[in-house]
Amino acid sequence: MLTDKTRIAVFVSGGGTNLQALLDAGLENGEIVLVVSSSPKAYALERAGRAGIPTVVVSRKNCAGQDEFEAKIEAALKENGVELIVLAGFLSILSPRFTAKYPKRILNIHPSLIPSFCGQGYYGLRVHEEALKRGVKVTGATVHYVNEIPDGGEILLQKAVSVEPGDTAETLQRRVMEQAEWKLLPQAVELVSASIRREKDGRL
Ligand code: GRF
Numbered sequence: 001m002l003t004d005k006t007r008i009a010v011f012v013s014g015g016g017t018n019l020q021a022l023l024d025a026g027l028e029n030g031e032i033v034l035v036v037s038s039s040p041k042a043y044a045l046e047r048a049g050r051a052g053i054p055t056v057v058v059s060r061k062n063c064a065g066q067d068e069f070e071a072k073i074e075a076a077l078k079e080n081g082v083e084l085i086v087l088a089g090f091l092s093i094l095s096p097r098f099t100a101k102y103p104k105r106i107l108n109i110h111p112s113l114i115p116s117f118c119g120q121g122y123y124g125l126r127v128h129e130e131a132l133k134r135g136v137k138v139t140g141a142t143v144h145y146v147n148e149i150p151d152g153g154e155i156l157l158q159k160a161v162s163v164e165p166g167d168t169a170e171t172l173q174r175r176v177m178e179q180a181e182w183k184l185l186p187q188a189v190e191l192v193s194a195s196i197r198r199e200k201d202g203r204l
Contacts, residue, residue: 003197003200003201004031004197004200005027005028005029005030005031005193005197006029006030006031006083006084006192006193006194006196006197006200007030007031007033007080007081007082007083007084008022008027008030008031008032008033008034008082008083008084008085008086008189008193009032009033009034009035009036009076009077009080009082009084009085009086010022010032010034010035010036010048010086010088011035011036011037011038011085011086011087011088011090012035012036012037012038012042012044012045012088012089012090013037013038013039013042013044013089013090013091013092014039014042014043014044014089014091015042015043015044015089016042016043016044016045016047016048016088016089017177017181017182018088018089018109018177018181018182018185019032019035019044019047019048019088019089020047020182021181021182021183021185021186022086022088022185022186022189023047023051023053025186025189025190027186027189027190027193028190028194029190029193029194029196029197030084030189030190030192030193030194032051032053033053033054033080033081033082034053034054034055034056034076034077034080034082035048035053035054035055035056036055036056036057036058036073036076036077036090037055037056037057037058038057038058038059038060038090038091038092039057039059039091040057040059044088044089045057054080056076058072058073058076060092066093066095069092070094070095070097070098073098074098074101083105083196084105084106084107084189084192084193084196085102085105085106085107085146086106086107086108086109086185086189087106087107087108087109087146088109088185089109090108091123093150094106094146096148099146099147099148100148102146103147104145104154104192105196106145106146106153107143107144107145107146107156107185107188107189107192108143108144108145108146108151108153109141109142109143109181109184109185109188110122110127110141110142110143110144110151111127111128111139111141111173111176111177111180111181112127112131112139112140112141112142112176113138113139113140113141113142113158113160114142114144114151114155114158115151116131116136116139117130117131117134117139118142118150118151119150119151119152120150122151125169125170125173128169128170128172128173128176129169131163131172132163132167132168132169132172136163137162137163138160138161138162138163139160139161139163139172139176140158140159140160140161140176140180141158141159141161141176141180141181141184142155142157142158142184143155143156143157143158143184143185143187143188144156156188156191156192157184157187157188157191158184159179159180159183159184160180161175161176161179161180162175
């Protein structure tokens, strides 16, 4: 008998297309039980609402400091029995103190082939602008575990995507999402959810 599905929290700050991909994937071994947003305006909150997933907004600027910000997040995670955290366009920084509490239990999706175009300051369109500036012919997406180094944790999955002549940062971003991110993230989350489930089941 398999134990319950792995309980997942997805952290968002914006549009939430990766959250949508996870919702649409119909995970076999994982269940999204909570969406944490760093912004009350994130469209991702509407997507969660439509799917009937509980949400919590924890805004850094309404907290006295990083400790309070993370304490609020941790309280929500505990309350919902979360076992796996997925960062899907989450723009707030998590401290080493936080990441150390969840070793191999936080995943992030990054829109390049790490170690290219990653680390501090590389998010959103900037990643694709830099790839175009450098003239790479292949870029892609990476799902990696999160540790104390920005975009520095162990790589789980990567998928390459071609850069086409005439690409703008916007067209490249869209292609990377369609061809890589929206496929890769559900795949990675399924993999890790299944392994956590097996672990719980004592079958590892
Ligand atoms: C994606 O490009 C993801 O790789 C990056 O942030 C973006 C989030 O987009 N980490 P969305 O909110 O999932 O649409």
